[in-house]
Amino acid sequence: EEVAKLLDLKAKLGDDGPSKKFVLKCPKGTRDYNPQQMSIREGVFNTIISCFKRHGAETIDTPVFELKEILTGKYGEDSKLIYDLQDQGGELLSLRYDLTVPFARYLAMNKITTIKRYHIAKVYRRDNPAMTRGRFREFYQCDFDIAGQFDAMLPDAECVKIVAEILTQLDIGEFKIRVNHRKLLDGMFSACGVPDDKFRSICSAVDKLDKTFWEDVRAEMVDEKGLSPEAADRIGHFVKFSGGISTLEELLKDEGLSKSKLAVEGLEELKLLLTYCDLYKISDKVVFDLSLARGLDYYTGVIYEACLQGYANKPVSASSGGSGEEEESVSVGSVAGGGRYDGLVGMFDAKGKKVPCVGVSIGIERIFAIMEQRAMASNTKIRTTDTEVYVVSAQKHLVEHRLKLCQELWDADIKTEQSYKKNPKALDQFQYCETNGIPIAVILGQSEIENNCVTMRNTNTRAERKVSREDLIEEIRKELISIKSS
Amino acid sequence: EEVAKLLDLKAKLGDDGPSKKFVLKCPKGTRDYNPQQMSIREGVFNTIISCFKRHGAETIDTPVFELKEILTGKYGEDSKLIYDLQDQGGELLSLRYDLTVPFARYLAMNKITTIKRYHIAKVYRRDNPAMTRGRFREFYQCDFDIAGQFDAMLPDAECVKIVAEILTQLDIGEFKIRVNHRKLLDGMFSACGVPDDKFRSICSAVDKLDKTFWEDVRAEMVDEKGLSPEAADRIGHFVKFSGGISTLEELLKDEGLSKSKLAVEGLEELKLLLTYCDLYKISDKVVFDLSLARGLDYYTGVIYEACLQGYANKPVSASSGGSGEEEESVSVGSVAGGGRYDGLVGMFDAKGKKVPCVGVSIGIERIFAIMEQRAMASNTKIRTTDTEVYVVSAQKHLVEHRLKLCQELWDADIKTEQSYKKNPKALDQFQYCETNGIPIAVILGQSEIENNCVTMRNTNTRAERKVSREDLIEEIRKELISIKSS
Missing domain, CATH: 3.30.930.10 (Bira Bifunctional Protein; Domain 2)
Structure with missing residues (x-):
C-alpha cells in the first residue's frame, strides 16, 4: 500500500520518472495466452x-x-x-x-x-x-x-x-x-x-x-x-x-x-x-x-x-x-x-x-x-475476433447516428464494431476492417442519412452498394452467407 | 505418504475396516459443480x-x-x-x-x-x-x-x-x-x-x-x-x-x-x-x-x-x-x-x-x-449429455457386433453410447435411454445381424422400424432432424 500511495503522489506531482519497483513477468513455469x-x-x-x-x-x-x-x-x-x-x-x-x-x-x-x-x-x-x-x-x-x-x-x-x-x-x-x-x-x-x-x-x-x-x-x-x-x-x-x-x-x-x-x-x-x-x-x-x-x-x-x-x-x-x-x-x-x-x-x-x-x-x-x-x-493470419460488420463514419459529427446504428445491429445479434473516436478518419476505419478481417463495412455519410440508407462495402472485393435502412439487417445476413460460401 | 502405505497394507491384509482419516469436504467457501x-x-x-x-x-x-x-x-x-x-x-x-x-x-x-x-x-x-x-x-x-x-x-x-x-x-x-x-x-x-x-x-x-x-x-x-x-x-x-x-x-x-x-x-x-x-x-x-x-x-x-x-x-x-x-x-x-x-x-x-x-x-x-x-x-429435467444414439443388444453374445457398430457411428460423428456390460439386459438398456433422454435406440439382434440391418427405435414414441446397415447413418441423421423439429 505504501508503494501505491507513493505512486499516487508521484502521479499528482507530474513526476514521470521510473516508477517500476520490480521485474514484470509471469511466475516461473507459467505464461499468458495472447x-x-x-x-x-x-x-x-x-x-x-x-x-x-x-x-x-x-x-x-x-x-x-x-x-x-x-x-x-x-x-x-x-x-x-x-x-x-x-x-x-x-x-x-x-x-x-x-x-x-x-x-x-x-x-x-x-x-x-x-x-x-x-x-x-x-x-x-x-x-x-x-x-x-x-x-x-x-x-x-x-x-x-x-x-x-x-x-x-x-x-x-x-x-x-x-x-x-x-x-x-x-x-x-x-x-x-x-x-x-x-x-x-x-x-x-x-x-x-x-x-x-x-x-x-x-x-x-x-x-x-x-x-x-x-x-x-x-x-x-x-x-x-x-x-x-x-x-x-x-x-x-x-x-x-x-x-x-x-x-x-x-x-x-x-x-x-x-x-x-x-x-x-x-x-x-x-x-x-x-x-x-x-x-x-x-x-x-x-x-x-x-x-x-x-x-x-x-x-x-x-x-x-x-x-x-x-x-x-x-x-x-x-x-x-x-x-x-x-x-x-x-x-x-x-x-x-x-x-x-x-x-x-x-x-x-x-x-x-x-x-x-x-x-x-x-x-x-x-x-x-x-x-x-x-x-x-x-504464416497464415489467425482471426481473433468474429466481428462481422464495422460501422464507418464517412464524415465528422455523425457519432450519434453511428451509435444508433450499432444499437440496431447488436440487438439483431450482428457482431458489430465501431471506432471509439468521435470523428475518426475514413481511411483508418477501412484499414481497421482489412487488418482485422471484418468482412463488411457499413458506411454512414450525410447523404445516406438524408436518404435513410447506408452504403454496404465488401472489405475483400471493395464492391459497394446502397441499402435502405429497412432492409439492412436482412441484406447483411445475405451478404454474410454469400461471403462464407465463396 | 505414511497414511497411503498404511492404507496399502490394510488393503493387502484384506482389512475392510474404516480407512477414512479426515472429513471429506471442499475447502471453506468453495464447491463442486455437478x-x-x-x-x-x-x-x-x-x-x-x-x-x-x-x-x-x-x-x-x-x-x-x-x-x-x-x-x-x-x-x-x-x-x-x-x-x-x-x-x-x-x-x-x-x-x-x-x-x-x-x-x-x-x-x-x-x-x-x-x-x-x-x-x-x-x-x-x-x-x-x-x-x-x-x-x-x-x-x-x-x-x-x-x-x-x-x-x-x-x-x-x-x-x-x-x-x-x-x-x-x-x-x-x-x-x-x-x-x-x-x-x-x-x-x-x-x-x-x-x-x-x-x-x-x-x-x-x-x-x-x-x-x-x-x-x-x-x-x-x-x-x-x-x-x-x-x-x-x-x-x-x-x-x-x-x-x-x-x-x-x-x-x-x-x-x-x-x-x-x-x-x-x-x-x-x-x-x-x-x-x-x-x-x-x-x-x-x-x-x-x-x-x-x-x-x-x-x-x-x-x-x-x-x-x-x-x-x-x-x-x-x-x-x-x-x-x-x-x-x-x-x-x-x-x-x-x-x-x-x-x-x-x-x-x-x-x-x-x-x-x-x-x-x-x-x-x-x-x-x-x-x-x-x-x-x-x-422441476424440468436438465439433460447433462448430448447423446443421440444408444446401441442396444437384444440378445447375449453380441458385444463384438455392438463395438463394431459404435465404431461406425462415432466415426460418422454421431454421439453414441452403449452398455459397458458384456451381456446387458434389454430392459436396462431401454431404461437408460429414457432416463437420460437419448432420442434413438439402435437395436442389434441375431436376425438383424443375419439380415445386415438394425431396428431403429424412437425413445419417445417407441415407434420401431428396420433400417439397412448401409443407410443407417443417413437414416439416423434424418430421424434426429425430424425429432428436433417436432
Whole structure:
C-alpha cells in the first residue's frame, strides 16, 4: 500500500520518472495466452470436448485447491511437487496436482458409483519447467473417466479409442498408444525376484525408461534401490517385449510369467483389450509395451500412454551413437496417458468401499506447442475476433447516428464494431476492417442519412452498394452467407 | 505418504475396516459443480461470451497466481483477503484477486496500448463466505475491458450497454445499472470539506451504503475516520441524489459543487454517458446515483454497478421500520460492476506510461444461484449429455457386433453410447435411454445381424422400424432432424 500511495503522489506531482519497483513477468513455469494463442487453444478444446461428448460424457468442476490431506499419499515420489498455500489461519490447502484425485474425492463425497464425466481444468506441479518443450508448472489437463462396476476392458478400450480419435482429429502427425498392465508388471517383478516391498520403487525406475537409457535405470535399481543385479537383468530381458496379441501369447508361455497369477491375469486382459481395439479399428495405433510403467501410485490395471512419432519417446541406446539431432526429436513425446485405478475412491470412503475407475488425461500444452509452431511456420493470419460488420463514419459529427446504428445491429445479434473516436478518419476505419478481417463495412455519410440508407462495402472485393435502412439487417445476413460460401 | 502405505497394507491384509482419516469436504467457501449445475453454468457462459464477441472482443488468459508484489497496493482495505502461496523456495506468489490487475500487468509487460478483450476465469478472496447468497472464496469473473486512448464516454457507454444486453438476455428479472464518477465523488468530498488525505477512506465508507444504513456509515466517518460531523452531514445531503440528466443539471448548478473543477468534469462526463445510453436504448435501465462508490482503489472515472430488483440493494432506513422480509430480499444484489481505471497500467510501466482503460466484470455466481433455484423450482429435467444414439443388444453374445457398430457411428460423428456390460439386459438398456433422454435406440439382434440391418427405435414414441446397415447413418441423421423439429 505504501508503494501505491507513493505512486499516487508521484502521479499528482507530474513526476514521470521510473516508477517500476520490480521485474514484470509471469511466475516461473507459467505464461499468458495472447489472443492468437487463445484461438488455437479454443480449436484444440473444441475437438477434445466434441469427442468426449460424442462418447456421452457429462462434465463436472471442482475447486482449484483441495484440503492438503486429500492429496497426501496419492502421488508417490512426485508428492514433493505439490504447491501448498500459506497457512493464513484456517484450513491447510494445496493446489490440485491432477484431476483424478479430486474426481475420486467427488465420487466418495457424493456416494456416486457410476458416472462418465470429463473435466478440463488447470493443474499445478512445482516441476522443473521446460517451456519450449511444452512442460509448465501450470498446465491444462483434459480428463475423461468412466466409473462403475462393468465388464472387463469395455470401458478401458473406449478410453483408448477416445485418445486415438482425438489425436487423429487434431492431425498433428503419426502417433502410437503404448499399453501395459500394472498386474503384469507386478507379476513380472515377482517372477524376476523383486521383493514385494520394492515393487513400487522399481516400477518408478522402469517408468524412467522413456527418458533415460536402460544402463542408467539398471544402475538406479541396483545402486540406489538395492535390487540384486540378477533380478535387474531379468527385468532388462522383459522390458524389451513389445508388439501385439502374438507377443502377449508368447509371454503367456514364458515359464517364469505363467506361474504368476497376476501376470497371467494382466496378459489375458491385455489380449481382450487389443481384440476390442481391433473392433474399434485402431489396432494400427496401439502397441503393447512391457517397458511402460507410469509414475503414479494409484494405477491398478491397464495403463496407456500416447506418444507422437517423430518426437521420439525412446532414447537411442548409448552404444548406437547419439547425434545432436536426437535431443531435438525428444522435444514433445507423451501427449496423453491414463489407466485403471480401482482403489483410489475407496481411500476416501469411510468404509473403504471401492468404485472401479478407468480414465485418460490429454495433455494440451505439448499439442498446443506443435500447433502454434505450425501456425507460425505457415504464416497464415489467425482471426481473433468474429466481428462481422464495422460501422464507418464517412464524415465528422455523425457519432450519434453511428451509435444508433450499432444499437440496431447488436440487438439483431450482428457482431458489430465501431471506432471509439468521435470523428475518426475514413481511411483508418477501412484499414481497421482489412487488418482485422471484418468482412463488411457499413458506411454512414450525410447523404445516406438524408436518404435513410447506408452504403454496404465488401472489405475483400471493395464492391459497394446502397441499402435502405429497412432492409439492412436482412441484406447483411445475405451478404454474410454469400461471403462464407465463396 | 505414511497414511497411503498404511492404507496399502490394510488393503493387502484384506482389512475392510474404516480407512477414512479426515472429513471429506471442499475447502471453506468453495464447491463442486455437478453435471446439472455445469449445464446451467455453460448456458450462462454462452450468453455472456456471445455478447462479448458481438462487441468484437478478443480473449486472453493469465496464470491463476501472480508474483505477490504485482498485487500489492492495488486493492486498498481489501488486500488482507489475498491468498498467498507457501514459500517453498523460489518466488513469492499470490492467487489472483481479480482479472483487472493481471490484465494491466499483461498490457504493461507486452507494451500493448490498444486492445478490447474478455477474460473469463476464477478469482480468489479469503472473504467470509455466504454460499447460499452466491458469495464464495473461489468464484468466476467474466471481464470485458477496452484499453486505449479514445474519446470521452464512447468505450464507457459500450461497457454499460454490454451489462444491459447480458442481464436482459439472461432473463433473470428487472435490473438497474447505477452509475457515478470518481471525479465527482472527489469533487464532492472536497466541496464538503473532507481533507485530501481522507478521500479514499471516506470513499470506502460511502461504498458501504448499499449494505448498511447512513447512520452507521456516518458513525464510521466521524468516530473511526475522524471526519468532522459537519462534513459528514454535507456528504449525507449529496449521497441522496439519484436520477437522470436533470439531476446532473441540478447538481451542476449547486453552489458548492460548481466551484470544484473535478466535480464539474465528472458531472459533464456523466451527462454525455447518459446521452449515449439513450442512443443505445438502455436509459430505462441506467440511473445516476451519487451514493455509489465501489471499493477498489484503482478507479479514476466513471463507475457503475448493476443490481437485480427484488433483490434490493439499498437497505430501508431504520426509521421506516424494517421487517424480517428485507433481510431475505438483500440476498443477491449486485451482479456486475466496473469502471474506468486510467492509472493502473502505468503503475506497472518502467516510465509510468499510462494506458486508459475501462471495463466491466460480471459476477456469475449470484446469477447462477438464481438460475439454479429457478431450475429446481420448475422441476424440468436438465439433460447433462448430448447423446443421440444408444446401441442396444437384444440378445447375449453380441458385444463384438455392438463395438463394431459404435465404431461406425462415432466415426460418422454421431454421439453414441452403449452398455459397458458384456451381456446387458434389454430392459436396462431401454431404461437408460429414457432416463437420460437419448432420442434413438439402435437395436442389434441375431436376425438383424443375419439380415445386415438394425431396428431403429424412437425413445419417445417407441415407434420401431428396420433400417439397412448401409443407410443407417443417413437414416439416423434424418430421424434426429425430424425429432428436433417436432
